[in-house]
Amino acid sequence: MRTLVIIPCKNLESHVANVIRAVHALDLGLDILVVNDGSTDETTRVAEDAGAVVVEHPVNLGKGAALATGFRYAVGEGYDTVITMDGDEQHDPASIPAFLDAIEQNGLDVVVGSRMDAVRDMPPLRVWTNRTTSRVVSHLAGHDIPDSQSGYRAIRTPVVDGMKLVTSRYDTESEILIRAGRRGFSIGAIPIESIYTGGISHINKFVDTLRFLRLVWRSLFWR
Numbered sequence: 001m002r003t004l005v006i007i008p009c010k011n012l013e014s015h016v017a018n019v020i021r022a023v024h025a026l027d028l029g030l031d032i033l034v035v036n037d038g039s040t041d042e043t044t045r046v047a048e049d050a051g052a053v054v055v056e057h058p059v060n061l062g063k064g065a066a067l068a069t070g071f072r073y074a075v076g077e078g079y080d081t082v083i084t085m086d087g088d089e090q091h092d093p094a095s096i097p098a099f100l101d102a103i104e105q106n107g108l109d110v111v112v113g114s115r116m117d118a119v120r121d122m123p124p125l126r127v128w129t130n131r132t133t134s135r136v137v138s139h140l141a142g143h144d145i146p147d148s149q150s151g152y153r154a155i156r157t158p159v160v161d162g163m164k165l166v167t168s169r170y171d172t173e174s175e176i177l178i179r180a181g182r183r184g185f186s187i188g189a190i191p192i193e194s195i196y197t198g199g200i201s202h203i204n205k206f207v208d209t210l211r212f213l214r215l216v217w218r219s220l221f222w223r
Contacts, residue, residue, distance in 0.1 A: 001104065004079040005032045005096075007052070008066035009087040013042040016087040020050035023093045030096070033073055034087065035066040063151075064165060064172025071160040082160070084153045091152040095192050099154035102190050109159050109185035110177065112145055113152035113192035122194070133212060137174050140219050141181030146189050148174055159185050166218065171211040178219050
């Protein structure tokens with residue numbers, strides 16, 4: 001099973017190389033694609049020096065757009081599975097074997113890393129938001145998804161091959177789950193631990209909440 005690790009990045013020159021090296025240290029033969037989403041720092045240089053292939057967006061298009069670029073690359077290059085993870089060191093690469101085992105041994109099409117079994121370090125508002133949005137996405141996707149906002153995932157490439165996304169920001173991660181569930185793909189979850197590094201979040205609580213609500217409304221008319 002050929003697997004590509006997709007890491008969307010914006011201005012992560014101080015973190016992304018550590019993530020890439022940790023993935024390579026697993027010695028699983030994984031390829032790594034960094035999608036540089038309009039960074040103004042040295043993200044591309046440090047990612048390439050650490051051993052990743054880099055695709056660049058000249059301007060910032062959003063995390064969802066970066067994921068879509070990564071999916072197109074994976075499909076075009078014939079990969080069987082992708083792992084999506086953040087480049088700010090909040091996702092522990094040591095969990096990757098568990099994702100791949102869930103895909104191969106359990107026959108799942110999408111595996112989401114759930115942080116909801118270990119929330120003691122997660123801000124209370126984020127806990128409530130994640131649980132609320134996860135209930136909504138679970139209903140729309142037809143699967144029990146405990147942490148729909150987690151970006152740490154394993155996805156078989158047929159799930160995203162030809163998937164026409166209407167979002168381009170953080171709401172894309174919810175859209176992927178809804179569309180995958182509606183198309184009959186199986187979705188499961190494994191527990192993960194997030195590492196809070198104190199970095200600056202690019203999430204705009206008001207704007208991204210509105211985007212999520214708009215996605216929910218639009219998804220009611222999908223077939």
